[in-house]
Amino acid sequence: MSALLIGSVLGLLIGAVCRACDIPSPAPPTPIGALLVVAMTSGYMAGAFV
Numbered sequence: 001m002s003a004l005l006i007g008s009v010l011g012l013l014i015g016a017v018c019r020a021c022d023i024p025s026p027a028p029p030t031p032i033g034a035l036l037v038v039a040m041t042s043g044y045m046a047g048a049f050v
Contacts, residue, residue, distance in 0.1 A: 004045065 018024070
């Protein structure tokens with residue numbers, strides 16, 4: 001559970017720093033890329049609880 005919390009906080013922090021420094025977001029710009037990120041995150045979360 002702590003890994004999920006740390007990962008979420010770190011993701012928000014990276015997004016905020018990218019926004020503040022006008023750096024493009026490190027997320028994929030296409031819907032397929034975004035779905036890939038969601039799928040990997042969901043798989044990680046499902047594997048962490050098994």
